[in-house]
Amino acid sequence: MSWIALLLIGVGTVDFAHAILDPLRRIRWVPEAIGAVVVIAFGLLSALFGGDLAAVIVIAGITVLWGFLAHQPQGSADNPRPGLPLALLGGTIFLGILLAPVAGEVAGPVAAWADGAPWAWVEAARPEVVLLAFGGLLVQISTGNVxxxxxxxxxxxxxPLDGVDGNNLKGGRLLGPLERLTIFGLGLTGSIAAAGLVVAAKGLIRWPELQSFRGENRGDGEGPSxxxxxxYFLVGSFVSWMTSLVTLALVIT
Incomplete structure (x- = not known):
């Protein structure tokens, strides 16, 4: 699973770099270049040489392609082909699962760090799992929103709230990563039931806000229904939860 771990790290790095750099000044190729460099660096630090090194280079290329497909240039309209990056990511993960038996084992400095880490679960886990967990954390932070x-x-x-004053659901961009990180972290510790409580809590917290959009509660009867x-809330929430759970499944299985 070392190849999938590198893919998650690369994609997560690209999306995180976009989230940080885009509000400042979007330079089209910088986040993608950062992601590719990080993939190659982790591949070398994991002692993935020989045939694995070729796979690392391919994964770096896929990371760059993901960045260009998933993130539109500044000033452009919405993504005209949103299915392409999803197909790329899903197909690559599926292919990585099929090829997992031939992927090299993580060694080198990454394995040495995992063996000497002060946390019990890291020391007990295989280096591939530690690398997967790190990639999974990056995915929860920014890739989930993408x-x-x-x-x-x-x-x-x-x-439906674009352009509406007092967009009550805009906090989802911040709550989403926090929610996914909580679910992912609880899942890593084996507390799946507690992760379910997080999902239930979000519904309870959002319920009054959703009810405020009932026609009889709005007074003027105008605006989004x-x-x-x-x-919008349900689709976004379920996709966010599935992103966290699928990533968790890759790590713990």
Whole structure:
């Protein structure tokens, strides 16, 4: 699973770099270059040489391609083909699972660090699992938001609150990563039931906000309907949860 770990690290790095750099000044190739360099660096630090090194280079290329497909140039319209990056990511992960038996084992400095880490679960886990967990953490931070938006675009579920004053659901960009990190972290510790409580808590917290969009509660009867807002909330939430759970499954299986 070392190849999948590098893929998650690369994709997560690209999306995190976009999240940090895009609000400042978007330079088209910088996040993709950072992601490719990080993939190659982790591949070398994991002592993935020979045939594995060729796979590392391919993964770096896929990381760059993901960045260009999933993130549109500044000033451009919405992604015209949101299904392409999703197909690329899903297909590559599926192929990585099929090729997992031939992927090299993580060794070198990464394995040495995992063996000497002060945390019991890291020391007990195989280096591949530690690398997967690190990639999974990166995915929860930024890639989850990107995947959610791409799925919403594929399903043609637009944000009904765009351009509406007092967008009550805009906090999802921040709450989403926190929620995914919580679910992912609890899952790593074996507390799947506690992760379910996080999901339930989000629904309870958002319920009053969703109810505020009922026609009789809005007074003027204008603006987005509760059906549109609920659809947007549910689709986004389920995709976010699935991103976290699928990543968790890759790590613990």
């Amino acid at each position: 995947v959610v938006q791409l799925v919403l675009d594929v399903a043609k579920v637009a944000n 509760i059906n549109d807002v609920t659809e």
